[in-house]
Amino acid sequence: MLIRAENLRKSYTKKGRSGRTVSALRETDIELESGRLTVVFGRSGSGKTTLLNILSGLVRPTEGRVLFDGKDIFSLADGELSRFRSRNIGYIPQGQSALSVLTVEENVLLPASLIGDESAAEAERLLDIVGLTELRNAYPNELSGGELRRLAVARALINKPAVIFADEPTNDLDDENTRLVLDLLKRTAEGGKAVVVVTHEQSAAAYADVIYRMDGGVLTEGKGCNREIA
Amino acid sequence: MLRKKLPLKNLLKKPFRTAALVLIAAFMTAALFGGSVASASLQNGLESLEKRLGADIIVVPEEAEAKIELENILLQGTPAYFYMDKSLRERIAAVDGVELTSAQYFLVSANAECCSVQVQIIGFDEATDFTIKPWLKETYSDTLGENEIIVGSSLSTQVGHSLKLYGVECKAVGKLDATGTGLDTAIYTTNDTVRTLIRASQEKGIGVLAKQSPDDVISSVYIKVKDGYDIAEVAGNINLTVDGVEAVRTRSMITDTADRLSAISGGINAARIAVWVLAAVIMTAAFSVLAGVRRREFAVLRTIGFSRRQLGAEVLSESGMICAAGIAAGLIVTALTVFPFGRLIEQRTGLPYLSPNAAASTGYALTAAAAVLITGALSSAYSAYRLSRADTGNILREGD
Numbered sequence: 001m002l003i004r005a006e007n008l009r010k011s012y013t014k015k016g017r018s019g020r021t022v023s024a025l026r027e028t029d030i031e032l033e034s035g036r037l038t039v040v041f042g043r044s045g046s047g048k049t050t051l052l053n054i055l056s057g058l059v060r061p062t063e064g065r066v067l068f069d070g071k072d073i074f075s076l077a078d079g080e081l082s083r084f085r086s087r088n089i090g091y092i093p094q095g096q097s098a099l100s101v102l103t104v105e106e107n108v109l110l111p112a113s114l115i116g117d118e119s120a121a122e123a124e125r126l127l128d129i130v131g132l133t134e135l136r137n138a139y140p141n142e143l144s145g146g147e148l149r150r151l152a153v154a155r156a157l158i159n160k161p162a163v164i165f166a167d168e169p170t171n172d173l174d175d176e177n178t179r180l181v182l183d184l185l186k187r188t189a190e191g192g193k194a195v196v197v198v199t200h201e202q203s204a205a206a207y208a209d210v211i212y213r214m215d216g217g218v219l220t221e222g223k224g225c226n227r228e229i230a
Numbered sequence: 231m232l233r234k235k236l237p238l239k240n241l242l243k244k245p246f247r248t249a250a251l252v253l254i255a256a257f258m259t260a261a262l263f264g265g266s267v268a269s270a271s272l273q274n275g276l277e278s279l280e281k282r283l284g285a286d287i288i289v290v291p292e293e294a295e296a297k298i299e300l301e302n303i304l305l306q307g308t309p310a311y312f313y314m315d316k317s318l319r320e321r322i323a324a325v326d327g328v329e330l331t332s333a334q335y336f337l338v339s340a341n342a343e344c345c346s347v348q349v350q351i352i353g354f355d356e357a358t359d360f361t362i363k364p365w366l367k368e369t370y371s372d373t374l375g376e377n378e379i380i381v382g383s384s385l386s387t388q389v390g391h392s393l394k395l396y397g398v399e400c401k402a403v404g405k406l407d408a409t410g411t412g413l414d415t416a417i418y419t420t421n422d423t424v425r426t427l428i429r430a431s432q433e434k435g436i437g438v439l440a441k442q443s444p445d446d447v448i449s450s451v452y453i454k455v456k457d458g459y460d461i462a463e464v465a466g467n468i469n470l471t472v473d474g475v476e477a478v479r480t481r482s483m484i485t486d487t488a489d490r491l492s493a494i495s496g497g498i499n500a501a502r503i504a505v506w507v508l509a510a511v512i513m514t515a516a517f518s519v520l521a522g523v524r525r526r527e528f529a530v531l532r533t534i535g536f537s538r539r540q541l542g543a544e545v546l547s548e549s550g551m552i553c554a555a556g557i558a559a560g561l562i563v564t565a566l567t568v569f570p571f572g573r574l575i576e577q578r579t580g581l582p583y584l585s586p587n588a589a590a591s592t593g594y595a596l597t598a599a600a601a602v603l604i605t606g607a608l609s610s611a612y613s614a615y616r617l618s619r620a621d622t623g624n625i626l627r628e629g630d
């Protein structure tokens with residue numbers, strides 16, 4: 001699947017008396033291809049999460065459009081867009097994102113229930129890949145930070161989406177878990193999916209096929225050695 | 231499907247939060263349903279009393295307590311007796327405008343087999359009666375024979391069974407419909423049987439009322455006024471022309487009761503509305519607080535692919551389940567308290583109390599359930615809207 005964003009802009013009006021308009025994302029174009037791991041580096045507040053949320057259809061841009069195989073996802077009504085997102089987009093949010101009332105296996109299966117395809121075998125396969133088979137009946141409060149992040153990866157993959165978006169997937173993780181999560185994402189990209197990671201984790205550069213840098217809402221593509229760009 | 235089970239799982243995994251909300255819904259249901267039933271029961275009791283008395287005027291002895299005691303018999307079932315000369319009935323019947331008269335004789339039993347307390351025995355004249363037989367629920371074909379009785383609806387004695395009064399075996403041949411009044415605990419029989427009972431009491435050495443036989447005295451006279459006559463005027467004429475009696479318009483006797491009932495019903499309605507409003511405010515506040523607490527959870531659901539409508543449905547499903555559980559609990563608690571304790575309520579309020587029939591009760595239950603469901607839905611609607619419209623990106627960032 002080819003994902004292309006054209007002329008994206010996002011500005012917010014600040015709450016409060018000032019009512020100031022803040023430009024979170026300046027005019028941006030980006031193209032994402034299947035089979036590649038794209039990493040977007042940037043400081044906190046640089047606009048990288050805003051870009052990710054727009055690309056994944058969660059946040060509507062002020063201007064511009066996002067095309068999935070030529071189809072503008074923001075031309076869809078909320079219900080249609082949500083259905084499209086649940087089938088085609090896997091999203092790994094920042095921080096802890098497991099639902100506390102569901103077991104590990106149920107958390108993984110929840111997105112599948114949205115498209116009416118709850119395959120326990122697929123959940124089991126993914127739990128095996130992310131190393132959580134033993135914990136399938138555990139609740140999120142019994143898991144470590146790294147395990148929770150791997151659970152989020154498995155959940156994002158359950159519907160076999162074409163593209164995975166990961167927002168700071170290694171934040172607060174130790175080196176071992178950081179490596180595990182980035183390995184998983186790299187293998188996912190190698191499996192034919194487009195994977196986009198926004199992070200400030202320098203080590204992610206080693207896994208990237210394409211690197212971007214976001215600064216003050218401006219996206220620039222990195223050239224040369226990955227580590228230097230990061 | 232897991233998505234459909236999610237609201238229930240959310241509720242079950244947060245038992246204290248859920249229990250508190252269910253309790254509020256149950257309280258609201260109990261107030262609405264219980265209030266409706268209690269109010270309707272009092273209204274039914276009054277209407278039934280009015281119909282049941284079946285007379286336009288009731289005449290009792292002039293002595294001050296007689297009227298009060300009659301009210302006690304009618305409203306609270308407190309057994310009592312008072313007498314006036316039997317010949318007064320003919321004089322009353324002769325008053326212009328009086329169409330029908332029927333005398334009754336009141337006797338108080340010793341503890342009978344049927345009952346743990348004394349019961350009111352009412353001797354009536356079958357030939358002239360127009361107030362008792364129309365209310366026979368299970369009727370008998372002939373006139374009352376020797377030692378045959380008709381029992382009020384609240385007495386446990388069944389038709390065909392017997393009970394002993396002063397040691398005399400009396401057979402129940404009829405049972406009256408429920409009225410919600412003291413008349414439900416009375417026993418009705420002929421004056422011949424009353425005489426037998428008095429004789430039996432004398433033989434047993436109880437000696438109750440030995441000098442006041444139904445041959446000589448009566449307790450009250452029920453009067454039907456001829457069409458075209460003013461009831462108040464006829465009652466006034468009786469009071470003027472017949473010494474030693476007090477003629478009371480049945481309606482005026484009920485007026486005091488109606489006034490008290492109106493005040494109590496008003497209080498019940500006010501309490502019902504107050505509980506409803508209070509519960510609605512608490513529920514709205516609770517759902518609103520929960521919406522704030524659960525913003526991140528709903529943002530995560532949004533990232534998974536939940537649509538705004540599905541998020542709203544999630545909140546409304548939870549509120550619906552909470553209300554459903556509250557409704558079930560509230561209806562059960564009300565059914566277990568208001569219906570069985572109707573007699574106690576009657577005694578405490580001193581008002582006739584007749585529970586609505588099954589169809590009407592079902593109607594009140596359904597109305598209360600609908601009101602609670604709608605209140606729950608409205609209370610959570612704003613939270614559902616807020617959560618479904620929240621900026622997912624911002625919420626996810628706030629969490630970290």
